[in-house]
Amino acid sequence: MYDDAPGCDGSPGASRPCDYVYDPAQGDPHNGIDPGTAFEDLPEDWICPVCGEPKSEFKKEA
């Protein structure tokens, strides 16, 4: 796996946590992100394709 793959922390108040993890190898086709795009290179307005959490709220796995 990727050391730099950040996970979504879920939306505040959500009934269940979001377990989405951005995978640079796959990109995010749902948001038009090409495979091979590093998390750092995502647009600032990119959001979680599952729950809509903003990029700034993503956390890197310890």
Ligand SMILES: [Zn+2]
């Ligand atoms: Zn999410």
